[in-house]
Amino acid sequence: MATFDEFMDLDIRVGRIISVEDFPEARKPAYKLAIDFGPLGVKRSSAQITELYEKEDLVGREVVCVINFPPKQVADFVSEVLVLGVYTESGVVLLQPDREVPLGGKIG
Incomplete structure (x- = not known):
């Protein structure tokens, strides 16, 4: 079981998707997202969400993200x-x- 302190170590923030690109190089279908976190800047994510979301439906959507994991090469x-x-x-x-x-x- 995780402790409350371990949960609090996660930095989970709200951002707004500002751009979406196809990601054909990914092993599993995914999009490349640029997400605006306001004063924390714009960060990028690879997201395997192609089954339920079209690119044009994602721009402007607020999302919840963990922002303090180490960067991952995809x-x-x-x-x-x-x-x-x-x-x-x-x-x-x-x-x-x-x-x-x-x-x-x-x-x-």
Whole structure:
């Protein structure tokens, strides 16, 4: 079991997707995302969310991300943050706030 302190070590923030690109080099279908975290800047992520989301539907969407994992090399792309979602039989469903919140807002 994880402890509360271990949970608090995760830096989970809200960002807004500002661009989406296809990522044909990835082993599993994925998009390259640029996500704006307000005062924390723009960070990139590789996200395997192609089953339920079209590129044009993602731009402007707020998402919840872990921003303090080490960067991960995915093919020729460096993924800086982990976009959070729920695994379903149909694909990954993104987590998002139910109303607009400040970009970079910390989850806790």
